[in-house]
Amino acid sequence: MSASFASALHAARDAAAAQHYPQGALYVVATPIGNLADISLRALHVLQLADSIACEDTRHTQALLRAYGIDKPGERLLALHQHNEVEAAQTVLQRLQAGQRVAYVSDAGTPAVSDPGARLVAAVQAAGLRCMPLPGASSVTSALSVSGAIAHASENQGFVFAGFLPSRSAERNSAIQRLAAEPRCVLLLEAPHRILELAQALAMLGERRVTLARELTKQFEEVTTHAAQDLAAWLQGAPQRSKGEFVVLLHPAPVPQDDDAAAERVLRLLLAELPTKTAVKLTADITNAPRNALYELALQIKRSEQD
Incomplete structure (x- = not known):
């Protein structure tokens, strides 16, 4: 002591x-x-x-x-x-x-x-x-508080706690397919020996943003956010990235482009002239579209322009 x-x-x-x-x-x-x-x-x-x-x-x-x-x-x-x-x-x-x-x-x-x-x-x-x-202490609320996953209030505010997904690949993939339809933030837990398998399975979510929080409150704490399709490659980029207990947060689903083409058009025009946060705020004010979904869409637009 x-x-x-x-x-x-x-x-x-x-x-x-x-x-x-x-x-x-x-x-x-x-x-x-x-x-x-x-x-x-x-x-x-x-x-x-x-x-x-x-x-x-x-x-x-x-x-x-x-x-x-x-x-x-x-x-x-x-x-x-x-x-x-x-x-x-x-x-x-x-x-x-x-x-x-x-x-x-x-x-x-x-x-x-x-x-x-x-x-x-x-x-x-x-x-x-x-x-x-x-x-x-709680890994659930600790990870959620630093993820930015529920940054803007909307009809999709709040989060869903799903815990550990099934270990068998077929059952895990089925669970992920069901979660893909959940518009709110989804919080998962995973062990180090299964995190790569989970990341590979989450790749089916494509551009949906995912935050990984590992070793929370410990010396090698790390919180990072990537598109779901990029998670496995990031984990394999360095051996230490797969160490420790993980909290995995699926960010709220972005605005479907076919449902709100007007909001996307306004957002693209504003992004060409303004910083991302300002463009998102003005687009939300103009179109009444949810800010968190617009922000996710803005990130997708920025990434596509860089490719």
Whole structure:
């Protein structure tokens, strides 16, 4: 434990100890996705306070607790992961019904979104017991916040969380074909050993912009955006580009040219005389076309002119 985390424990006590932490409640605690400093003061306090900690990997969580200077005996940690979640949830329920405060953490990030925990939460709620969220790090919102994928409000605002696509190529391709019809931003997750296969499959989306975010919050963090058809070549350009866990964002679908030929014509005229952002803004004001779709179309026009 570093001196900085020692002071963080004191700060956590000062900031959070006066709050109410009911017994017999499940505390769903977000943990860092890479940078240990991305832990909330309330999370540190609850991890100290908890009678039991259910976790995806007891060894990983024990190391995390020790990094913060929190010492929990091994018997107070309970393994709860995707292979035993239903059975282990019953043990958690027994401890909650006995009046324990139980914290649940996944290996990294916010539990029960893509990581295990959703079945546990459902079981606790079905038993009429309380679940309390302790928000914090999330690769989903972290990647979305720096992607620029939902930069302009329109009828296609918001995003769709699709998580991990199927590993088999035929099923994955079918899933991508369905997502191609989704006009909103689509957020995917992928592991390093499968990222190239996913990129190759996404090539069917052609010019649709895709943001890759890898190693978020870590030393070699990288966020980059390319046309879907160029992703595989970019990944193969350097060995390190395929390392780390990935968040993949499909930008909203561009305006179909045949549906809004007038908007495209205005945009092309303005792009010839003005910077891209100004041309997009004026085109949106003139035609009422959505700005984010116009911006994607403007990028396509610029790239085609450079080829």
